[in-house]
Amino acid sequence: MKWLYGFLVLVVGFISFQHIGVTDSLLSYDINSPEVKEIASKFSMQGHADHDISTCSTKQTYYNEIAELLNEGKTKAEIFDYYLSMYGEEGLRVPKKEGFSLLAWTTPFMVLTIAGVGLFIGVGNMINKQEAKELVSPEKNEEDAVEAEITSSFIDEERKKMF
Secondary structure: OHHHHHHHHHHHHHHHHHHHHHHHHHHOOOOOOOOHHHHHHOOOOOOOOOOOOOOOHHHHHHHHHHHHHHHOOOOOHHHHHHHHHHHHHHHOOOOOHHHHHHHHHHOOOOOOOOHHHHHHHHHHHHHHHHHHHHOOOHHHHHHHHHHHHHHHHHHHHHHHHHH
């Protein structure tokens, strides 16, 4: 009967131990931990982020460092700030969405959009002016047709002389 009470105390103690969060500090993180992968996915790893972890020593080094920092008790934000202070914004896969970075990433798209709209409006205006000219002077069209006929007859006569 004592062993049954002892067993129940162990089970209750284990369950309560899990609920108070003490097990989180006892976890050991390695390079395959989802937390490590989540944090590492935010960094460019000096251009090695898309490489395979089994063959890339740089990527392995990053993953091992992140796992060590997590095992030391650092939070995700602290690790992010650590790498950000070491490599700057160039070390991130995606730039921050604030300040100069936001301006640097959005300006080219805005310029292309404005240029496209300006080009569309400019070409439209040129076409409208050309159509207006044709509608205003119908006698000029007749003169152009007569000139074209004279030119083609002259070319035909010269061609007949050659052959």
